[in-house]
Amino acid sequence: SAVISQKPSRDICQRGTSLTIQCQVDSQVTMMFWYRQQPGQSLTLIATANQGSEATYESGFVIDKFPISRPNLTFSTLTVSNMSPEDSSIYLCSVARGGAKETQYFGPGTRLLVL
């Protein structure tokens, strides 16, 4: 497994502002992902964070709204831009070391409320 931390753990933000969420892993990992979990719903993959290149976004998510960085094998950031109340969710990063059978482990999540 891996020890994953996220900052901030929670935040309350105003409409129109942006928030950057950090994900730090205690060891190098091949794969890092960002998920969103809206209230009462399951997890939806936003994007795969690629080290040294642009993130790969899932259908319905765009770079302008959710810019992602991954400068090395242990760290990634997700920015939620120009926020609206609909962005109120839990944002989770997950990591895997690679391979089709490799398990994903999740960070503790960032709880975001947009007013």
Next chain:
Amino acid sequence: QKEVEQNSGPLSVPEGAIASLNCTYSDRGSQSFFWYRQYSGKSPELIMSIYSNGDKEDGRFTAQLNKASQYVSLLIRDSQPSDSATYLCAVIKVGGGNKLTFGTGTQLKVEL
């Protein structure tokens, strides 16, 4: 049809009973299957992974996979109140890298 389907529940079982959670998936080429447990306000934690047809046991938990019928299940024996949580089924599709597709989750309540 959803890619991964679960009954949302709640599924209520008495303490000590067997809880049976089911999941079906639409992509016949799916190759890896996971059960995560999520307590309210917490992030998902891995319970079981299964890749081949049949049963896989780990303590009180047994995962069952039937690729021909495209379903995967989780049995929890001797259910405890601490097992009360939402159980998420997740699948990696062929060619999907490590991307997990989640079901909506089944809420389990273990009653005293």
